[in-house]
Amino acid sequence: MAEDIQQVKCLIIGSGPAGYTAAVYAARANMSPVLYTGPEPGGQLMITTDVENYPGYPEGIMGPQMMEDFRKQAERFGTDVRYELISKVDFTGPVHKAWTESGQEIHANSIIISTGASAKWLGLESEKRLTNKGVSACAVCDGFFFRGMETAIVGGGDTAAEEALYLSKLSPKVHMLVRRDELRASKIMQERVMNTENIEIHWNTETEEILGEEEVEGVRVINNQTKETSVIPVKGFFVAIGHKPNTDIFKDWLDMDDTGYIVTQGKTTRTNIKGVFASGDAQDNVYRQAVTAAGTGCMAALDAERYLTEEGVI
Missing domain, CATH: 3.50.50.60 (FAD/NAD(P)-binding domain)
Structure with missing residues (x-):
């Protein structure tokens, strides 16, 4: 049986550089983010050994260690990191709904999607x-x-x-x-x-x-x-036979390109649904780097903060 409905200001779906960076910015802006890691906590970097092209690591760093650092930083500012999967969403009303695999219903004032993409x-x-x-x-x-x-x-x-x-x-x-x-x-x-x-x-x-x-x-x-x-x-x-964005649960709600990447508006992370933002490899089919994913995670948190301020939530 489903637990009581949980109300959150900012729900982040997916981890990795985009999700954790969004969490750092959202937590520092008093948005009390709740982050669901998804099936692969830390994303693609968890199966990467040496990362040598991310600024700030002159000696390079192992992918899993880097994601551990990202997670700790997000938690330090108060992000609630949960090791579970969001399996369903409903964006029909002004309050966005999401459900975990175990049946927990969440009502969120804003949602940041950072579900990434998987190499084929x-x-x-x-x-x-x-x-x-x-x-x-x-x-x-x-x-x-x-x-x-x-x-x-x-x-x-x-x-x-x-x-x-x-x-x-x-x-x-x-x-x-x-x-x-x-x-x-x-x-x-x-x-x-x-x-x-x-x-x-x-x-x-x-x-x-x-x-x-x-x-x-x-x-x-x-x-x-x-x-x-x-x-x-x-x-x-x-x-190099392509990537598949992990966006299937959003396909009935969000505008996507032919291959399933979420379409964002202009130079923002806004989607076609008010209060829903997309970052990282779920919306980037061009660069697909850890550093660019982190950049769009930052953008998504700033866009969400502006939105929540306009709505009077924070």
């Missing part, structure tokens, strides 16, 4: 086993570790093309594994890839197995036309 993977056992040991879904995050080494990237869209170009500045050779006989990337990105000497495109090519025990040592691929297999010796293996 190939689904290989070796891919899972070697994640952070040479397998990554973010070349911008992890490409630096493979400076001077040959790398492979899977995908044929704009993201794969961008990441291949990024890797080409670090690797002597980038093997681009494309399932079809053409790239899906925009014309300009295709031209850039084709004109980059150290990017080799393997057409009609699919990954059978990532090789290596403790770290990536190569990749076994198959040509889906000739059925011929071959091994490419690489140290870094990057998957």
Whole structure:
């Protein structure tokens, strides 16, 4: 049976850099935020080993430790962090409603969404086993570790093309594994890839197995036309077949693009529903970095604070 309805001024759905940064700002503004971490407390950084591109950590930091620091800072200012999942929302009325998996009903004056996005993977056992040991879904995050080494990237869209170009500045050779006989990337990105000497495109090519025990040592691929297999010796293996924003529970309420990213208004974090704000990778399909997620978390808290002030709640 559901517990009593809980009233909150600011409900933050999701953790990670966006959620925790929003919580820090919201707590300092006396908004008494309640944050539900979701199924992966700390978000994508919890499966990231070394983070070297976040300002303030000159020696780098482990992803889980960084998220622990974020959480402690949010709690220091009074954020109520709860390790549970919001499974349903109802944005019909002026008071926004949400329900936890266990059935707790929450009425919130404002909601900040920071549910993030999850990388799409190939689904290989070796891919899972070697994640952070040479397998990554973010070349911008992890490409630096493979400076001077040959790398492979899977995908044929704009993201794969961008990441291949990024890797080409670090690797002597980038093997681009494309399932079809053409790239899906925009014309300009295709031209850039084709004109980059150290990017080799393997057409009609699919990954059978990532090789290596403790770290990536190569990749076994198959040509889906000739059925011929071959091994490419690489140290870094990057998957760039897209991300899926974790926004399914909001799809009946919020404006989204074709792939499910929440659409925000202008240079703000406002959604089409008054009092509901979106931050981080749930609304950013371009940058997808920890530092940009944190920035939009800050923006969402400031937008929510202005809204609650206008409504006379704080």
